[in-house]
Amino acid sequence: MFLVRPDQHRERGELGFVARVDGRREGVVVFGQMKNVLNESVLVLNRLWQAVNICTVERAFGLLYMGHAEVVTESGGVFRTFDFNEWRDFTRQYDGDDVVHTVSFKIRIPRVILLLFFDRLPHKEVKFTRHNIFERDRNTCQYCGRRFDRRELNLDHVIPREQGGATTWENIVCACIQCNTRKANRTPQEAGMRLIRKPKRPKWRPFVNVTISAVAHESWKHFLDLAYWNVELGEDGS
Numbered sequence: 001m002f003l004v005r006p007d008q009h010r011e012r013g014e015l016g017f018v019a020r021v022d023g024r025r026e027g028v029v030v031f032g033q034m035k036n037v038l039n040e041s042v043l044v045l046n047r048l049w050q051a052v053n054i055c056t057v058e059r060a061f062g063l064l065y066m067g068h069a070e071v072v073t074e075s076g077g078v079f080r081t082f083d084f085n086e087w088r089d090f091t092r093q094y095d096g097d098d099v100v101h102t103v104s105f106k107i108r109i110p111r112v113i114l115l116l117f118f119d120r121l122p123h124k125e126v127k128f129t130r131h132n133i134f135e136r137d138r139n140t141c142q143y144c145g146r147r148f149d150r151r152e153l154n155l156d157h158v159i160p161r162e163q164g165g166a167t168t169w170e171n172i173v174c175a176c177i178q179c180n181t182r183k184a185n186r187t188p189q190e191a192g193m194r195l196i197r198k199p200k201r202p203k204w205r206p207f208v209n210v211t212i213s214a215v216a217h218e219s220w221k222h223f224l225d226l227a228y229w230n231v232e233l234g235e236d237g238s
Contacts, residue, residue: 057100069116071110137174
């Protein structure tokens with residue numbers, strides 16, 4: 001099975017993988033830089049083309065070889081999919097560095113794969129943290145509507161705790177220092193103020209808990225734009 005079972009080469013002590021491709025036994029010898037390639041990130045889409053996960057190149061090749069996924073590419077706004085053999089043949093003449101070599105062929109590493117038998121979204125709730133409230137409200141005071149640096153924002157109980165207000169998604173909003181001072185321990189109605197939008201629990205989307213950094217590939221952008229709900233929520237509360 002391609003890139004699934006590690007195999008230790010006794011003579012040279014190199015980490016490799018055993019495969020059977022077109023009936024032939026293939027050994028994939030992994031040297032220093034290639035080890036890093038196998039640990040690079042691949043974007044995973046479900047059967048509805050929604051981004052649901054990130055996996056390693058090694059895992060992606062395993063899914064491709066087993067027929068559980070296909071590679072997705074985009075050129076000029078046109079998307080194509082390839083199964084394992086099609087992708088091997090398609091990238092045979094590719095001369096870039098992001099490839100994996102076997103004894104008899106090389107294959108380019110995929111950047112996006114499409115699961116063929118999975119059409120669900122993971123069920124998960126966004127953590128109720130200070131960081132995530134700022135993200136939900138986009139660093140915007142929910143009374144005056146102006147954006148601020150987070151250091152200039154407070155978290156305000158819409159219905160004050162002194163009046164039985166709970167510390168929940170539906171009762172906490174971002175407020176600038178000026179608006180927070182003006183409102184004091186009153187409801188917006190009592191203070192003659194109005195919320196620009198009703199606070200609510202945000203709906204989780206597949207990538208709100210994944211921090212996209214330098215490992216993100218350009219080919220991910222289209223799918224992340226569709227998967228995000230305009231913000232990126234971290235797991236920490238900072």
